[in-house]
Amino acid sequence: EVQLVESGGGLVQPGGSLRLSCAASGFTFSSYWMHWVRQAPGKGLVWVSRINSDGSSTSYADSVKGRFTISRDNAKNTLYLQMNSLRAEDTAVYYCATNSGSYWEYWGQGTLVTVSS
């Protein structure tokens, strides 16, 4: 059974940092491009970042470029999102997810990040 389990969310002050993790199991993690998608409270889904299967290529939404860094450890089957210079508008549930190129196949349960003083 495929499982994606996010962790690392919580309450952080504006300007602070947080690192999210996503532990994967039940599929060949090292073969999949991985993504982070977020959903602000009561709002829609927004793509945040992606990383290719071996970690050599990354992309970011303009809203997080320069502040967030995606990475992965294929030996540990784990995806990461380092979030720096956090803003109130980064408050959201963050999901890790797989995308085969045309659709979002597997999703984690999400981890809530709240940026507030």
Add this chain to the structure above:
Amino acid sequence: QSALTQPPSASGSPGQSVTISCTGTSSDVGGYNYVSWYQQHPGKAPKLMIYEVSKRPSGVPDRFSGSKSGNTASLTVSGLQAEDEADYYCSSYAGSNTPYVFGTGTKVTVL
């Protein structure tokens, strides 16, 4: 890249049909046959319902169907059931810069 446009809400009685539209541009919906649809119940992760415009994953009832015309994709839920009450989101591939875009979401209510 802007979000794809969906109606905020849609509703129907049990057994009826509801159709949700998803309007984008020639750079996303109109440019690729990579439109997918997701069902999301409160507090849950999205669930894939339709991919590549009209294909249904195994396990999704055939009451769910998808189509596309130009820059607008549509999801139809036929024979509405109580468990279909949820938020629905479309998504499309949008090219290499911002590769994926989602719709604004539609809340489906079963009356």
